[in-house]
Amino acid sequence: MPYTGVKPITEDPSGYDPKNKFRDPVKYYQHREAVVAEEHVKMAEAKLMQQELAACYKNSGVNFVTDCEELANEYMKAIEGIGIARANVKPTDKATWE
Numbered sequence: 449m450p451y452t453g454v455k456p457i458t459e460d461p462s463g464y465d466p467k468n469k470f471r472d473p474v475k476y477y478q479h480r481e482a483v484v485a486e487e488h489v490k491m492a493e494a495k496l497m498q499q500e501l502a503a504c505y506k507n508s509g510v511n512f513v514t515d516c517e518e519l520a521n522e523y524m525k526a527i528e529g530i531g532i533a534r535a536n537v538k539p540t541d542k543a544t545w546e
Contacts, residue, residue, distance in 0.1 A: 457481045487530055494526045 461478040469476045501519050508515040 458485050490526070490530045494523065494530065497523045497526050 457478050460482050461475040463472075464475045464479050465471060466479075469479075497519070501516060501523050504516040504519055505512045
């Protein structure tokens, strides 16, 4: 049988209890793996949007403020709470530990 690669877990395991996360360590780590996989997908989508925004800035020239406004707002919403944007938390944000 040929090697098909690693298949990451993309869904939370059934029966996982977030209030008592160490009751079943295997399900806890499966949950963490699913959360990390979801964050990686969001970061990849944000990187693609960043490339589109850079191309829009380059192609629009001096009119980039009006031409790229919608794309810039979508990008800012996409990076909120993922990747490097975590370092720029708002004062009202609360830390959560899963």
